[in-house]
Amino acid sequence: MMMPELTVGVVIAGAVGGAVGAIARFLLDRYLRAGILLANTLGCLGLGLLVGFVSGVAASGTADEQVAWQPMTVGLLAMGLTGALSTFATVALRAAQKWTSGARWTAVGMWGISVVCGVLAAVVGLALGWQLGK
Structure with missing residues (x-):
């Protein structure tokens, strides 16, 4: 995987993506009991999809990885x-709160899940x- 050159456009794209992701995480957490778990799981799925797609494109030989993996x-x-x-920081905070309040198995379970x-x-x-990238 290539790392993009840090340009103003890449920083702006990261900021826009970050704003959308943060708002989505906030809404999931606010309106769903397991919102943070869902947000973390969807984030991992999304990054896996992206990396898998680019790897599939690169391995297929039909396109250059650098073309598929734009900055x-x-x-x-x-x-x-x-x-x-x-954001696993939210999980860490909530698990620490559970741990210090004496609910240690709940804290361990939160992390494990x-x-x-x-x-x-x-x-x-x-x-x-x-498979999608091939």
């Missing part, structure tokens, strides 16, 4: 949208993205 795509989707949508769902979503995203 604006990296800024908007990879760094911005999925980065802001999937978040990690398992995130990893599984990323794997599914990679596989699906790979």
Whole structure:
């Protein structure tokens, strides 16, 4: 995977993607009981899809990876949208609050479920993205 050159356009794309991701995470958390879990899982799925797609395109030999992996795509989707949508910092804060209040098994469960769902979503995203990119 290539890292984009940091240009004003890439920074703006990252900011726009980040704003959309942060708003989506806020709304999911506000209106759904498991909103943060869903946001983190969707963020992992989205990044997996993106990386899998680009890898599939590169492996198919029909297009150059650099053509498929445009800097604006990296800024908007990879760094911005999925980065802001999937925030494990919120899970860390809530788990720490549970831990310090004595609900240690709940805290461990929050972390465990978040990690398992995130990893599984990323794997599914990679596989699906790979197939779409070929």
